[in-house]
Structure formats: C-alpha cells, structure tokens
Amino acid sequence: MPDNIVAGGVSVDTRHWIGGRRVASSETFTDVSPIDGGTIGEISRGTALEAAAAVAAAKAAFPAWAATSRAERARILHAIADGVEKRIEELSIVETTDNGALLRSHRRGVIPRVAHNFRFFADWLLKLEHEDFETRGHTNHVSWDPAGPSVLITPWNAPLMLATWKVAPALAAGNTVVLKPAEWSPLTASLLADIAAEAGLPAGVLNVIQGYGSEIGDALTSHPDVRRISFTGSVPTAKRIAESAAGNLTPLSLELGGKSPLLVFADADLDLAVDLAVEQYDNAGQVCLAATRFLVEESVAEEFTRRFVEKAARLTQGDPRDETTDIGPNIHPRQLEKIDAFVQRALAAGARAVIGGHRKDTQYYAPTLLTDVAQDSEIVQEEVFGPVLTLQTFSTEEEAVRLANDTRFGLAATLATGDAERAERVTEQLVAGTVWVNCFFVRDLQAPFGGSRHSGVGREGGTWSFDFYCDVKNTVTAPNGGKNHG
Structure with a gap:
C-alpha cells in the first residue's frame, strides 16, 4: 500500500511512528470519512509485534528523557505547540475529514486548544512545586519523579485535542509515550508525530501505533514495562483495560462515559x-x-x-x-x-x-x-x-x-x-x-477533570496530571545534617 494518503488535500503518512521512524504493517484497515461515507485510505494495522516494538522504543528512550531538565522539556513542548499553530488549517481539515466535526470549530477553537495543551503543561512544569514543611525539626521536600513509559488510548470524538490532554502532561512529566488513537479517527495522531519530530522531540519519546483495540490493546496494557495507562472511552473497554493492567498493578487514569x-x-x-x-x-x-x-x-x-x-x-x-x-x-x-x-x-x-x-x-x-x-x-x-x-x-x-x-x-x-x-x-x-x-463547557486546564462512579477513575489537569504521570516522592531530612547535639 502507499505510505501516504490525502485527506482534505493534506498528505498524511499511514504508517506507525515507532522509535523515531515510520514502520508499516503487513495488514491494513480502512479509514472512512463520516461526511459522505467515502474511503479516505488504508491505514497500517498494528499487531502485538508493533505494540511490543513501540513499548520497547519508549523504554529505551525513557532514561535520557527523564534526565532532561525541566527547562529543556518545556522548550520542546512549546516548540511542538509552535508546530501545531503553523499547521492549524491542515490539522483542522484533516480532523473534519476524519471525524466529521465542524471545520469552523476546529479552526477557531479545537486545534488552537491543542497548542494550548502543550503550552499549559510546559509552563505548569516549570512552576510545579510543593512548599517544604517541617516535622519535629525535619524538612519534608516533595518532588515529582518521571514514572516511565505511558500508554495513552484516546477516543474519536475530538481526536487530537483529547490525545494531547494526555500526551502533553505525560511528556512534561518526563515520561515516554505510546499513543494509540481510535481506529475511526487516526490521522491527526500521525501528523502529531511529524510535528513532534520537527520540534526536536527525541526518537522514541513519542510513539504512535494504529489499529484495533481488540488486537493490540492487551499487548499494550498488559506489558510489564508500561508504568502508566490513561484511557478515555467506554465503561466496558475500561473494565477490560483494568483487568489487563491488574497483573502488573499498572496505575490507571480512566475518563469514561456520562449521562449528565x-x-x-x-x-x-x-x-x-x-x-x-x-x-x-x-x-x-x-x-x-x-x-x-x-x-x-x-x-x-x-x-x-x-x-x-x-x-x-x-x-x-x-x-x-x-x-x-x-x-x-x-x-x-x-x-x-x-x-x-x-x-x-x-x-x-x-x-x-x-x-x-x-x-x-x-x-x-x-x-x-x-x-x-x-x-x-x-x-x-x-x-x-x-x-x-x-x-x-x-x-x-x-x-x-x-x-x-x-x-x-x-x-x-x-x-x-x-x-x-x-x-x-x-x-x-x-x-x-x-x-x-448557568454556563456549560467552561474548561480550564488547571482545574481537576474526571468523573465519579462509572464515569472514571482519577483526575486530569494541573498538578493532578503530574501526580498521575509521576512517582510523587517525599524526602525527609534531619536538621543539622543529622548531627546529635545532645
């Protein structure tokens, strides 16, 4: 099959993005536009093999990315945001072609919000701190350590914006990412991989694997090298993911359905x-x-x-x-x-x-x-x-x-x-x-977002996102270097 398709006049690579390079699968799935039911093109259909390769790439890239300074991580996230802003029109038309949402909404709000997601978490990273406090003369210092490779599984209703609600804080936290977009709307995730690479994100820090959750989901969510899983979607799928992750006690963030x-x-x-x-x-x-x-x-x-x-x-x-x-x-x-x-x-x-x-x-x-x-x-x-x-x-x-x-x-x-x-x-x-x-859909990234009961587990936004994507550590230091002055 060809490596690229054209969606709304924009060329999109149909292969996975693994370890900083494009990887094709032997099988494909058909991407259909909801606008008219017409075929957009054939997309590489991932298997357990590609899923394992993506996790391996994320694992290999993790030590260097985790050791990258906060300032440098923030700089790269801002560069990704710059890349998004330069391609708002392209991203908008591809997203509309792929998932059928209003083009005017993508142009004026949704895709600009994608850039904002990266900028917000880049800036929040630089001010992320907890004031030290004393316990019987000892100093407590809270820090956020990168957790490791993170699997992010995202929905089709606002594909790029909802993906970057997860990708941006995960990368800011120092984690590496395997992003699995919904098979009904995979195209802008592929473009995001291009934008991130152009912005200087090191190879393996962001990986994108396409395909059916029923075929690659378990290979991703049960993998022992995965340290975090974040999923937005249905309750039945969340239950399967939770069962898959349970063997490794992998922490989950689940944003699920609503009947509000x-x-x-x-x-x-x-x-x-x-x-x-x-x-x-x-x-x-x-x-x-x-x-x-x-x-x-x-x-x-x-x-x-x-x-x-x-x-x-x-x-x-x-x-x-x-x-x-x-x-x-x-x-x-x-x-x-x-x-x-x-x-x-x-x-x-x-x-x-x-x-x-x-x-x-x-x-x-x-x-x-x-x-x-x-x-x-x-x-x-x-x-x-x-x-x-x-x-x-x-x-x-x-x-x-x-x-x-x-x-x-x-x-x-x-x-x-x-x-x-x-x-x-x-x-x-x-x-x-x-x-x-007396309002609706006013959403600020510094506010906690998530659901109660069957609507989810955990919260996203602001420090809550870093709490999830990091291992939060408390260091307690004795006074005067631990010397006993009797």
Missing part, C-alpha cells in the same frame, strides 16, 4: 437555559460531558419545551465543512445504528419524540428530544453518544437532586437557576466531577 443532567429551575433565565440545552447537540451529541437529561421544574416545563423546539429548529445539519452548519454527521454507520436502536427501543417503550426520533440518511441522525420516559428506562440510564436528549420534570428541589444522581454515572452536571443559595445547595449534593452553574 441539566437541571432547570423555575427561577432560571429561561432563554439562557434553552441556549444551554440546545448546546448539547454540539458535535452531533458525541460529547461525553453533554447534559443529555433535561430535568425541568414542572411549572416552566411547557414554556421551556416550546422555546427549545423553536431554537432547535433553527439549527442547520449538514456538511461540517460548510460555515453555516451547526450539526455534522455521526462518526460511523455503526454508531448511527447504535443511536437509532436506542431511540427506537425508547419509542417502543412509550417515549414520545418531540423532535427527531429518526435517521436523516446513512450518516446523519436528526436532533432528537424524547419525553414520557421513565427514570429506570434504558434511554435515561445509558449513554447514547448521539444527538438524543430526554426531558423529565420535577416538582421539588429534592426530587431534582434525586433524579440527577439516579444513574451509575457521575461525569458532569449543569444547573440553571437564578438563586445563588439554591445553586450552592444543589451543587453540594450532585454526584459529578464537574458542575456548571
């Missing part, structure tokens, strides 16, 4: 609440943080629904390369089938589609809002990961909190209210890693 609520109280600014609600269709509903369950106080539910339907009707669904498009396609025909199956089962069980409830064609699912859904129903309890929302009502604050917390997930929650005291009361009771009050 949007609580709308009668005292809320309804226009704001509706804006927040319609925003949940972002990226065709393929956002783990999305508030897919609307919980609306009974007295305003009818008016909220009316305004929501009016605003949702103004959304434009279509080609994500068009500046006027608001909702693009879903990632893959299999995902579309999964979404539709959820909706059809819900309708058969008695749910009512206020809008949508059907496919538009083989790539696009109509934005959907379902009512008359039971709290214990599948559509309320399970993550759909598509443009499908539900609406339930409540009559008291206590009922709102109970419904909000009544799933196995706990990734995020959004609250619309005009009462500051109520906001404080309710947020204290919500089970969620992130709570937004």
Whole structure:
C-alpha cells in the first residue's frame, strides 16, 4: 500500500511512528470519512509485534528523557505547540475529514486548544512545586519523579485535542509515550508525530501505533514495562483495560462515559437555559460531558419545551465543512445504528419524540428530544453518544437532586437557576466531577477533570496530571545534617 494518503488535500503518512521512524504493517484497515461515507485510505494495522516494538522504543528512550531538565522539556513542548499553530488549517481539515466535526470549530477553537495543551503543561512544569514543611525539626521536600513509559488510548470524538490532554502532561512529566488513537479517527495522531519530530522531540519519546483495540490493546496494557495507562472511552473497554493492567498493578487514569443532567429551575433565565440545552447537540451529541437529561421544574416545563423546539429548529445539519452548519454527521454507520436502536427501543417503550426520533440518511441522525420516559428506562440510564436528549420534570428541589444522581454515572452536571443559595445547595449534593452553574463547557486546564462512579477513575489537569504521570516522592531530612547535639 502507499505510505501516504490525502485527506482534505493534506498528505498524511499511514504508517506507525515507532522509535523515531515510520514502520508499516503487513495488514491494513480502512479509514472512512463520516461526511459522505467515502474511503479516505488504508491505514497500517498494528499487531502485538508493533505494540511490543513501540513499548520497547519508549523504554529505551525513557532514561535520557527523564534526565532532561525541566527547562529543556518545556522548550520542546512549546516548540511542538509552535508546530501545531503553523499547521492549524491542515490539522483542522484533516480532523473534519476524519471525524466529521465542524471545520469552523476546529479552526477557531479545537486545534488552537491543542497548542494550548502543550503550552499549559510546559509552563505548569516549570512552576510545579510543593512548599517544604517541617516535622519535629525535619524538612519534608516533595518532588515529582518521571514514572516511565505511558500508554495513552484516546477516543474519536475530538481526536487530537483529547490525545494531547494526555500526551502533553505525560511528556512534561518526563515520561515516554505510546499513543494509540481510535481506529475511526487516526490521522491527526500521525501528523502529531511529524510535528513532534520537527520540534526536536527525541526518537522514541513519542510513539504512535494504529489499529484495533481488540488486537493490540492487551499487548499494550498488559506489558510489564508500561508504568502508566490513561484511557478515555467506554465503561466496558475500561473494565477490560483494568483487568489487563491488574497483573502488573499498572496505575490507571480512566475518563469514561456520562449521562449528565441539566437541571432547570423555575427561577432560571429561561432563554439562557434553552441556549444551554440546545448546546448539547454540539458535535452531533458525541460529547461525553453533554447534559443529555433535561430535568425541568414542572411549572416552566411547557414554556421551556416550546422555546427549545423553536431554537432547535433553527439549527442547520449538514456538511461540517460548510460555515453555516451547526450539526455534522455521526462518526460511523455503526454508531448511527447504535443511536437509532436506542431511540427506537425508547419509542417502543412509550417515549414520545418531540423532535427527531429518526435517521436523516446513512450518516446523519436528526436532533432528537424524547419525553414520557421513565427514570429506570434504558434511554435515561445509558449513554447514547448521539444527538438524543430526554426531558423529565420535577416538582421539588429534592426530587431534582434525586433524579440527577439516579444513574451509575457521575461525569458532569449543569444547573440553571437564578438563586445563588439554591445553586450552592444543589451543587453540594450532585454526584459529578464537574458542575456548571448557568454556563456549560467552561474548561480550564488547571482545574481537576474526571468523573465519579462509572464515569472514571482519577483526575486530569494541573498538578493532578503530574501526580498521575509521576512517582510523587517525599524526602525527609534531619536538621543539622543529622548531627546529635545532645
């Protein structure tokens, strides 16, 4: 097969990146664009052999990279960010071609955020410290030691941004990396390897291996030389990774699914609440943080629904390369089938589609809002990961909190209210890693990010990322060099 394919007019190498060089596999898998279902090209399909080679390369490169000064690591991360910024247009069009998200979003926010990820963790590294403290005259000094080769397994809904949420802190921490991108959207990970090499990242510090998780996942996550594993994706896959890592007691960071609520109280600014609600269709509903369950106080539910339907009707669904498009396609025909199956089962069980409830064609699912859904129903309890929302009502604050917390997930929650005291009361009771009050998707890298319950294990962001990717050490020193002055 050819070593390169062209995606959106941009040449992308289809081979793995291992030990500072391109490595091809004998087998391939087909990468398909969700925009029209057309084939983009054939991608090297990794095996356990390539997985072992990638880990070996990361292990070999680790001692020198771990010994590299903080200042030099930070300089290289900034150089990677420079490379990303020079190629924003190329990265944006490749990402849109590969995963179907809006081109305007990639250009204006998502890909610039990739560069920011590297800059943030480069800068945070340089100020990472814990104030020394005394214990009976002894000095305690906390330090962060690089842990070792890290396997990072990333999802398809925001491929490069979510990958670099992990790659940037892992590299900043002094770890070497094996990145396994999702097989439905592998292309920008390959471009990242090129950018990192051009920025001067030493060979073997970043490795990229492509393929199916079912074929190479265990070879990566069970490898005895892997010191950290970070995964973003589904709960069932996370359980398999945890089982695989258990034999070596490899520490895990897991950012998993969500079934997050949007609580709308009668005292809320309804226009704001509706804006927040319609925003949940972002990226065709393929956002783990999305508030897919609307919980609306009974007295305003009818008016909220009316305004929501009016605003949702103004959304434009279509080609994500068009500046006027608001909702693009879903990632893959299999995902579309999964979404539709959820909706059809819900309708058969008695749910009512206020809008949508059907496919538009083989790539696009109509934005959907379902009512008359039971709290214990599948559509309320399970993550759909598509443009499908539900609406339930409540009559008291206590009922709102109970419904909000009544799933196995706990990734995020959004609250619309005009009462500051109520906001404080309710947020204290919500089970969620992130709570937004009268806003949505405000995300700062210095804040902790992660989920509760089945939504994840651990936190990413700021010092929390370094705590995970490092072995945190405390050194205790006796006073006066340990001399006994009796």
